[in-house]
Amino acid sequence: MSDTNGSAGGGRSGGAARCIALVGPYLSGKTTLLESILARTGAITRQGKVGDGNTVGDASPEARAHGMSVEVNVATTEFMGDSYTFVDCPGSIEFLHEARNVIPAVDMAVVVAELDEKKAPALQLILKELEDAGIPRLIFLNKVDRAEGNPRDALEWLQPASTRPLVMRQLPLWENDIVTGFIDLALERAFVYREHAESKVVEMSDDARAEEVDARFSMLEKLADYDDDLMEQLLSDVEPPRDRVFDDLTSELRQGLIVPVLMGSAERANGILRLMKALRHEAPSVVETAERLGLAAGSGAVAQILKTFHTTHGGKLSVARLLRGALADGDTVFGARGGEERIGGVFTLKGQDTTKAARAVAGDTVGLGRLEGIATGETVSTDKGVEQLVAVEPPQPVLGKAVEAKERKDEVKLTSAIHKIIDEDPSLSLRHNQDAGEMVLLGQGEMHLRVALERLTGKFAIDVQTHEPRIGYKETIRKPATQRGRHKKQSGGHGQFGDVVLEIRPLPRGAGFEFTDTITGGVVPKQYIPSVESGVRDYLGSGPLGFPVVDVAVNLSDGSYHTVDSSDMAFRTAGRIGMNEGMPQCSPVLLEPIMHVEVMVPSEATAKVNTIVSQRRGQILGFDARPGWPGWDVVQAQMPEAEMRDLIVELRSATAGVGSYVCRFDHLAELTGKLADQVIESHRQEAA
Structure with missing residues (x-):
């Protein structure tokens, strides 16, 4: 036998x-x-x-x-x-x-x-x-x-x-x-x-x-x-x-x-x-x-989408496990997220080879063609009102690369292609950084992002270039100042005239921006005050050090106007001039984002991780046993965002490939000395 x-x-x-x-x-x-x-x-x-x-x-x-x-x-x-x-x-x-x-x-x-x-x-x-x-x-x-x-x-x-x-x-x-x-x-x-x-x-x-x-x-x-x-x-x-x-x-x-x-x-x-x-x-x-998934008895077909592929010639293919009923080409299915799609083919799978099938019955795992509005992980049914059987949340990304098309003609195509690879792999994500004007592709590690970029080039024929994402540096001020901002221009016909006095002072960390006015006697007409605020806000996008300004209060205390030449645009320009001339007097200082980090590692690697965090200007807050994970620890720390760019690479190296972390923004902290000088100089060179 x-x-x-x-x-x-x-x-x-x-x-x-x-x-x-x-x-x-x-x-x-x-x-x-x-x-x-x-x-x-x-x-x-x-x-x-x-x-x-x-x-x-x-x-x-x-x-x-x-x-x-x-x-x-x-x-x-x-x-x-x-x-x-x-x-x-x-x-x-x-x-x-x-x-x-x-x-x-x-x-x-x-x-x-x-x-x-x-x-x-x-x-x-x-x-x-x-x-x-x-x-x-x-x-x-x-x-x-x-x-x-x-x-x-x-x-x-x-x-x-x-x-x-x-x-x-x-x-x-x-x-x-x-x-x-x-x-x-x-x-x-x-x-x-x-x-x-x-x-x-x-x-x-x-x-x-x-x-x-x-x-x-x-x-x-x-x-x-x-x-x-x-x-x-x-x-x-x-x-x-x-x-x-x-x-x-x-x-x-x-x-x-x-x-x-x-x-x-x-x-x-x-x-x-x-x-x-x-x-x-x-x-x-x-x-x-x-039964384990809590699927109640019923007559309609129910399937769970396990994976999505965007094929070169056949379009979107959704790998589905049929848990109840039967599905055939042409059947209409409804997604738990509200989508409605008609099946464009049922296929048995053997790697990348597909074979058309007449239908699928409960137990079968098949490819369903052209379910454009159905996502990976979604539950679908031939009945309306299907409930999601299981919710799988994508993990938080741990590494990012700013991406852009090498050719301007590919910019729209690039965005579409990235959305397709995210559809295939929801653990990828895309972030638009408005301050830096860049698009950041985020993933689960160095190889994860490398493969995603290779797919953009190989599958979608888009040449891309990457760089490290820009850190969200800000700047603020340490002391107050009062500054007049005057805009006067005469060029035939109506001229331009706006005159303001701005009182600029620092606010507590995290307070944001505050604009007030204490105008008396109509020296600046009420209809122009919002324009002054707009001019101030225009300036806050880039302060004396070249970074967005936060935690600043500005009060419009005085000024003057011209009955003919004053306008909204003139007072907006005056507000911007007042900030431009007044802010350098306020002792500007660079702020860097500090993240709260939780690092999950096997206990034998905890000491190594503590060293890694400390070497990256991190502050260890403590560590404890990871709940439900025998032999694992969670290290709590605060670390500058700038030090986390390749943290996951070193972390995985120190933990035989299994360490990971989650993080969230915690606060902004002053950055001074040589490091601040390097950041400011680098920023100026990029802007030049």
Whole structure:
């Protein structure tokens, strides 16, 4: 008997198509696992390699250029008469939001991991996402053929990454310090791997049998924590029926009570059919997934949009998991945000290849064509008034680049293209900085932004140039001054005349701008006073140091006018002249924005992060354990915005790629001395 025959008992939950997410840390082998599954189930004739650039997944130019997943890849296959769609999710924290939109609507997740303790924090990130979403999951320990340690011993460092008990389902068989097969603890049989072929049943040695008995009892003990009858059998030394063991494994996995652990080698296709057999018997059905999402019974079709692609020739394609009912080409669907669209084609997916289908039914994961007004993550239905099943908020960006088209003719095209890549990936965002007159593309890290910019050039054929976003420096004053502003011009006919006296004084930090008047005797007619204020405001856009002015009060105390030559424009100009001549006397000072920062890192990296923050002129406010995250801390600090430009790069370097932060503007603080001089000089050179 080979590992194709798999488990007994724990019967399948219906024949509807399944949707399985492949998740795990960066470089753990998820794309290779997808390729191996497709080859072993006959969906492709030959298993490709990521390094050769010939896999079904990671087929985009950006993924191939960088040798990593940069977006979800979807492929459907069949196994033993059932349909399975696998969604391969990127492992880098910079692309984690791709998985967040997928996870809620899948039936189960396979967490691909390596025997590398340094990746435990990254594994914890993935498992926490699944736990929070209530997704049943198992771990597939990949690359065991190259493992230096014992997979069973790995549970000691793997377990802290999961709040649910890890249950080892298999034991490795060894030959010359190499894993050559496994013992299935539920079946109580030993198998030897055969490369790209079915595993072969072999007899267990006496030593292997003794280890199997011990490991199986440990597995049963964990199952018995949620089954009183099984616990009683174990205490009475009664061997539980095999079917009962499989039933418990299935039930407890679906409830998220345990996390089974299997092993294999995706590259050699070892353990793949054993994994598929586990999914066939133990993955929940779409009915259970719909119940988990709170989808009530009804007649209309309901689907969740997992991902959006803007294809070069076929237009917009929305990857959808159908949770109820059926959809066909031409059906009208309504979005939870109020949109109404007609489906322009139903497609099965295998990487970047699409095949037209007649219809999709509950359980299917398909591409829906031309849903222009429907966003990634949105719930759609053939019934009006559909409610959003799950709300996934994009993470706060941590890095930005100011972007502009190299050619003026591409400016409108650039804005449209950026909105399309944000539609594909909502963890990107666009900010228009009015003060600096620039457009800033924001994302989750250096590689995230690099890939987005490559798509603008490659997919949308727009040459762009980038620079660091300008910091929101301001300026204010330290002392008051009184200044007359006089504008007089005679050039034939009516002239221009405006005369004002302005009292300028500083306001407390954060007070903004205040304009008053104490005019008496009509020396400045009332109808011209708003024009004086407009002139003052005109000046505030750029003060003596060249930056927007804040926290200043101006009082119009005196002036004069001419019955013929005075006008709104003349008094507006006089107000601006008064500010221009008076502000340099008020001891102007530069202000820099200070951000409140919360840095989330594994506890062993907290000391490093404190040093990084301090070296960037940051002030540590304190740190504490991160709620709900064993082994993690949250560092609270205040830091100048200017010091945060590449903070995420250094932070990720110090935390094996898992550290992150959120921030918000806190206050403006005076910046003096050499740093202020450098900022002012740099600004003047840019303006020249």
